Amino acid sequence: MIVPLDEGIRELVHDGDTVALEGFTHLIPVAAGHEIIRQGLRDLTLARMTPDIVYDQMIGAGCARKLVFSWGGNPGVGSLHRFRDAVQNGWPAPLEIEEHSHAGMANRYVAGASGIPFAVLRGYTGTDLIAQTPDITTITCPFTGEELTAVPALTPDVAIVHAQRADRAGNVQLWGITGVQKEAVLASRRALVTVEEVVDRLDPVPGQVLLPARVVTAVAEAPGGARPSYAHGYYARDNDAYQQWDAVSRERETFEQWLRTEVRGNARPAREGGRT
Amino acid sequence: MTTTPRYTADEMMTVTAARFLTTEMACFVGIGLPSTAANLARRTHAPNLWMIYESGTLGAKPDTLPLSIGDGILAETADTVVSVPEIFNYWLQPGRIDIGFLGAAQIDRYANINTTVIGDYSDPKVRLPGAGGAPEIAASCREVIVIVRQNSRTFVESVDFVTSVGHGKGAGQREQLGLTGLGPTRVITDLGVLEPEPRTRELTLASVHPGVAVDDVRATTGWELQVAPDLAVTAEPDEAELSVLRSLTGS
Structure with missing residues (x-):
């Protein structure tokens, strides 16, 4: 140890x-x-x-x-x-x-720590980061129909x-x-x-x-x-x-x-x- | 009459920014002029201003100006210290923060901000630090104040990269994108204050600092700058503000 x-x-x-x-x-x-x-x-x-x-x-x-x-x-x-x-x-x-973005990175670690494949946040909307970073995408809330952002878990x-x-x-x-x-x-x-x-x-x-x-x-x-x-x-x-x-x-x-x-x-x- | 100005351009910007802060606000503070402005406001007219630094310190009350967003003095004087996921998910995202400050390497007529690259993304002329907390600050704070020096390299017709959305392509765009905050409501520069025109959301000159001509501002703006019909002259920093400010900055 x-x-x-x-x-x-x-x-x-x-x-x-x-x-x-x-x-x-x-x-x-x-x-x-x-x-x-x-x-x-x-x-x-x-x-x-x-x-x-x-x-x-x-x-x-x-x-x-x-x-x-x-x-x-x-x-x-x-x-x-x-x-x-x-x-x-x-x-x-x-x-x-x-x-x-910071919010995206922090949530990627949260998803990794939580043992789930991606995280959901309000983020990146309208920015050019979405076009440059392929793993930023959108997801529709299954409960409200609202469109949110998804980023994959980061698992170093x-x-x-x-x-x-x-x-x-x-x-x-x-x-x-x-x-x-x-x-x-x-x-x-x-x-x-x-x-x-x-x-x-x-x-x-x-x-x-x-x-x-x-x-x-x-x-x-x-x-x-x-x-x-x-x-x-x-x-x-x-x-x-x-x-x-x-x-x-x-x-x-x-x-x-x-x-x-x-x-x-x-x-x-x-x-x-x-x-x- | 003296020919030496009583204050510097930075002091003018800082005092102008501080005056927009009120004591009941929660304010997301960045390092540099925004931090100086928030600390000045807390020591003058806004004693209960709740200062939040993205390192996770909520309600920080530093007795000296921090040099980074995560100085030990911020943690020691904060009401509470939370993790980075918490600051963004629990505090910023649900709209608990009234005012956020942003800087810019480039800004356009709708206050869209670039802090990522100058030139092409895949082959940049200048690689800048990038987004940090800015895209979500711009999206979710109730209002955003931009502090930036005015010159034609910064105030451009079109930004090379949208790092943080201001008013997009104009009126209605923030609502269309589902951005919850009002976006940039003021852009404070060393020459004056620009505000989005209520109908079009285009940045319009609302006030000039003392001694600045409208033509000076036009000459350093990369689009055909509109001027508010009731253009004001920004009030000068008073002695009390300058004295507190200088005790903070040590100048």
Whole structure:
């Protein structure tokens, strides 16, 4: 259950998988994303509502074949330059995109978590997204005759999320802004949770175990593993890092330099894997 | 008389937006000028404004301006924090939110908004961030206020991609599509305020900011801009508004 991060990625994520790294501004699993880059995984379909800088990094490093998303920007800063370069110029590899709205993506995970093939919402009506994303369609309500929108369940091979704490059995405490992590984990075949710390006993706070051990495949300790996003109760969002990413990512050369020094040359020591 | 303006264009836009918010409203806030405007309103004439950020924080009361829609301060000060599926399904979709703010990379005469691509979708000149929460905010909030700087690249005859529906192709179209909210009722720019003409739903110049000529607005609009018969001059920010605003932005 408790594994080093590199082992967790090696065991759970394979070339060609559909992988969802979720975390809505809060608790973004950045350390796991960097480990995927270090292991040189390829041809991944990356799902994420808000592919921010961690997916920019994975796309730039050549891990992705396809992106399933609803908003691809650097929050509060601007565009994602590696994502742009992949879409506009096919660098470092062509990137297929499947584009939704937030409401659509959230409902796709809900359907996946619920074990049903599609979700129903009021959404997308009148937009050009419908013409570009083949799996957005309409459905007639069997009770009222009203026309609504249907989107298919999203069922990734593996979900990766970051949380504050887990116990040794793999029960995961996650609090603050919980985003869509629960739905992503329940929708996926396998789930890897990185945590700030593994503890012998979780302080019992009713309602705060978001993920019971039985839905978690593996837990890896990764202190600071959500930086530069934040972990409520542990550390704040590093807004400067988001600003600085704009300059680092703008040119291929500076990005590759960053990859060499900050990711490929910066493997986490094994002791952070939780084996003490 | 001084020749230095007392306020910036951003301050004019922010104060104008804040004045449209009232204390009983629930407001879906985005980061940037909308967040500044909502926080300004809450500190001045709308103390009970219920601010909702799409990260799931309902009734957030941050003491400083957040830099993202999911800052910790929003969760700590919120009445409640809900998941992302819940914010869209339980709060936005049934029409519980009065006002939503949207920005735009392109906007047309019927306030349809593009935040997806400039150029062709499959071979874009510029790939933009995309939809996020905007299509459903535009569909389901009771009203939408658009805040965007006015120039001819943004105010176009026809948007390259409809990310969020404003008034479609004109009067009656929202009803035809089954969109429950009123759509964009105001577009606030650095030059003035545009509002849909009640009959046609075409964006029409309703007020110009002090010192702005109608021709300046026409020159930066990509369609033949109609001007309301009772064209107003937007009221300037007052000292109290500017003082609270600057304490928020640190300028």
